[in-house]
Amino acid sequence: ETGVTQSPTHLIKTRGQQVTLRCSSQSGHNTVSWYQQALGQGPQFIFQYYREEENGRGNFPPRFSGLQFPNYSSELNVNALELDDSALYLCASSLSAGGPLNEQYFGPGTRLTVT
Amino acid sequence: GQQVMQIPQYQHVQEGEDFTTYCNSSTTLSNIQWYKQRPGGHPVFLIQLVKSGEVKKQKRLTFQFGEAKKNSSLHITATQTTDVGTYFCAEDLTSGTYKYIFGTGTRLKVLA
Numbered sequence: 756e757t758g759v760t761q762s763p764t765h766l767i768k769t770r771g772q773q774v775t776l777r778c779s780s781q782s783g784h785n786t787v788s789w790y791q792q793a794l795g796q797g798p799q800f801i802f803q804y805y806r807e808e809e810n811g812r813g814n815f816p817p818r819f820s821g822l823q824f825p826n827y828s829s830e831l832n833v834n835a836l837e838l839d840d841s842a843l844y845l846c847a848s849s850l851s852a853g854g855p856l857n858e859q860y861f862g863p864g865t866r867l868t869v870t
Numbered sequence: 871g872q873q874v875m876q877i878p879q880y881q882h883v884q885e886g887e888d889f890t891t892y893c894n895s896s897t898t899l900s901n902i903q904w905y906k907q908r909p910g911g912h913p914v915f916l917i918q919l920v921k922s923g924e925v926k927k928q929k930r931l932t933f934q935f936g937e938a939k940k941n942s943s944l945h946i947t948a949t950q951t952t953d954v955g956t957y958f959c960a961e962d963l964t965s966g967t968y969k970y971i972f973g974t975g976t977r978l979k980v981l982a
Contacts, residue, residue: 788969788970790972796974796975797874797958797972797973797974797975798913798958798972799972800969800970800971800972803969810969811969813969845912845913847913857918858903858915858918859903859913859915859970860915861912861913861914861915862912863911863912864912
């Protein structure tokens with residue numbers, strides 16, 4: 756196990772609702788990245804947080820937002836849910852946002868279903 | 871969304887056969903990572919390659935980074951049923967910033 760935890764494990768929401776997903780990073784890691792993985796696809800980078808600041812963003816609309824807390828845990832918020840948001844949401848923590856020590860440790864993911 | 875091409879998309883092999891997956895980029899990469907995801911699981915880090923022409927080995931797995939740092943490969947010798955899963959490469963999105971674009975993945979099935 757990686758030491759990265761995510762909650763909840765599964766979630767069912769209705770289109771138009773809002774959702775918050777949570778991630779606790781591995782001890783000592785100050786960087787958290789969030790990914791969306793649709794069925795049969797590779798993970799898509801959403802954004803990364805480094806020491807509580809957003810440190811890069813993928814091609815996702817503003818209704819995807821995040822936070823990182825002083826203990827380096829993180830939240831992913833998605834507003835105005837759409838059916839296409841149904842996916843596995845993965846967070847990955849790493850020791851640093853840059854340099855060679857950026858091996859990513861993934862959590863088990865949150866399976867979001869939007870109906 | 872933006873993804874990196876990997877070939878093949880699927881590979882079925884008999885146990886004991888070798889397996890190779892390739893990852894190709896149109897741009898020069900600063901580094902590349904490889905991950906394995908078991909069915910129903912999450913990606914697990916395997917290796918990171920940084921240097922041009924770098925070759926790294928982990929037991930039956932051999933990872934290569936091309937001389938031009940535009941392609942990479944993962945080779946598994948004498949596959950076992952425990953090798954089943956999807957293998958992803960992950961490319962650095964922007965040089966030096968270490969945010970990654972994942973490949974489309976190669977799904978490996980090993981037949982006993």
